[in-house]
Amino acid sequence: MPRLPVDDYKVVVRPRVGLSLRAVATPTIFTAVCRGLGLNYQEPLNTDRLRVNPVNDTFTISTPVDTRAQKYVAMMNLQPKDQILEMSAYLPPPDDSARGIIYQTHSGENYKEIMDGVNLFNPTLPIVDAQQLERSPQSS
Incomplete structure (x- = not known):
């Protein structure tokens, strides 16, 4: 299989329960995703790619379009x-x-204060995300 485009957004989707992706054809999954998000099937068909990972029962959707990537991330059911x-x-x-x-x-x-602090001390590194971890009983 060819590699997914490097510059695309990659969205990983995991069914919570009840679906073995090995048992469903990739076009069926892609059609269901488009239908569930109200997308015209023909539009993403030419640019977006869907890959099933049968080992961990996930699929990855690769898209060059930011707005579609955001819709894929917001997907709650299929x-x-x-x-x-x-x-x-x-x-x-x-x-x-x-x-x-x-x-x-x-x-x-x-969040903004954490990101500002991290970026202040790492000006040459692109920081994607930072978050505060929860405190454990041992650290209190």
Whole structure:
């Protein structure tokens, strides 16, 4: 199979329960996604790609269009046949990214304050996201 386009948005979708993606044809899944989001099937058919990962029972939709990627991420359920299935969708981090832990942050900072602080000390690194972890009973 050819690789997905590098510059596209990739959205990973995981059925919560009740669907083995091995048992459903890829065009059936793609049609159900388009129908569920109210998209004209012909428009994404020429640019978007759907890949099923049968090992972890997920599928990835690759699209160059930002607005469609946002719609795919917002997808909450899918109706491939006669049943409605709950879904969980997210944008994975880029392939060339790394995860890290930020130490010595103050509790109670909002998202903007955390991002401003991280960007201040890392001006040459593109920071995609930062969030405060929950406090554990041991850290209180």
